[in-house]
Amino acid sequence: MNSLKPLYKRIQGSGPRVEALFTSGRRLRRLDARVRALMDPALAPHCRVANLRDQVLVLQADSPAWASRLRFLAPALPGILAPHGIGVKRVEVRIAPPAADPAPPRRPRRRLSQAAAAHLERAAEGIRDPALAAALRRLARRS
Numbered sequence: 001m002n003s004l005k006p007l008y009k010r011i012q013g014s015g016p017r018v019e020a021l022f023t024s025g026r027r028l029r030r031l032d033a034r035v036r037a038l039m040d041p042a043l044a045p046h047c048r049v050a051n052l053r054d055q056v057l058v059l060q061a062d063s064p065a066w067a068s069r070l071r072f073l074a075p076a077l078p079g080i081l082a083p084h085g086i087g088v089k090r091v092e093v094r095i096a097p098p099a100a101d102p103a104p105p106r107r108p109r110r111r112l113s114q115a116a117a118a119h120l121e122r123a124a125e126g127i128r129d130p131a132l133a134a135a136l137r138r139l140a141r142r143s
Contacts, residue, residue, distance in 0.1 A: 038084060046062045046066035047061045052088070055088050055089040056090050058092045058094060059091060060093075061093060062095075075091075120140035
């Protein structure tokens with residue numbers, strides 16, 4: 001049987017490209033937490049760090065309205081981030097809606113009462129259509 005392992009353990013030894021991708025993702029996650037901690041608390045939940053390459057910080061906003069606020073602040077961000085060890089020359093802002101919420105949880109199946117199940121069984125006995133009788137018996141088994 002295939003045992004469950006954390007993703008980072010499965011990736012280890014997969015090759016340099018996969019490990020570099022995993023390391024880059026971890027680095028961006030840490031940078032995202034640091035940058036958002038320095039932002040206005042109203043703005044922080046609506047943006048995230050997408051990339052940092054060649055001293056260009058790319059931020060993603062979850063709507064055009066928040067992107068406008070970020071663009072307004074972008075020229076000042078390198079100066080705000082520098083004292084905290086985050087060296088950037090320029091900030092780019094992009095719009096990326098948040099990931100869709102997962103499907104809502106399924107409602108639990110309702111159970112029939114014993115009395116309802118008994119009525120369905122009796123009804124199935126009196127029906128000549130075998131497919132309908134079988135369907136009624138399946139429904140009766142939900143009790």
